[in-house]
Amino acid sequence: MKHLMKPLKIVPALLLLFVLSSCSSVRVATDYDREANFDAYKTFAFFKPGIDKAELNDLDKRRILRAIEAELMAKGYIKSENPDMLVSIFTKSNQRVDIYNNAWGYGAWGWGGYGGWGWRSGWNNNQVSTSTEGVLFIDLIDAQKKELIWQGSGTGNLETRNMEKKEARIKEFVSEMMMQFPPEKK
Structure with a gap:
């Protein structure tokens, strides 16, 4: 029985770690020119x-x-005055609204507005949270043709007053996107 209890004690800690790490993640999307x-x-x-x-x-x-x-230099690319590829960035911000319905407590029979009479849950505790999400786009452009060949976007919360955390967050955004460059050959 003792050998079963140890893994059960670890599960809540792993679950908490997963939830905390997923909250700070960057959502990444990439697109590219298949002819490039x-x-x-x-x-x-x-x-x-x-x-x-x-x-x-x-x-x-x-x-x-x-x-x-x-990231590019780690992949073997060289910064040049006469480049094959140009790098550009742009940003967008989105207002994110999350509504949490924390209904709990005892229910009761009662009037439910348009729903008529029926069972209603107890204490409704709706909470609204707003935050600003930033989107960073990295564009890679063919220098000769002046055509977009690859684009990465990373979405997540970047706001922080701590400069070290901000710098680490920016590196995380860029690293997550650039992990998918160059695209795998099919």
């Missing part, structure tokens, strides 16, 4: 006109660009 020959791209540079349009402060832009540069 990704093996041909060896060098990159940042596309300043596109980056200048991103609605971010300059500090966050630099954090994002450093993270992208580190």
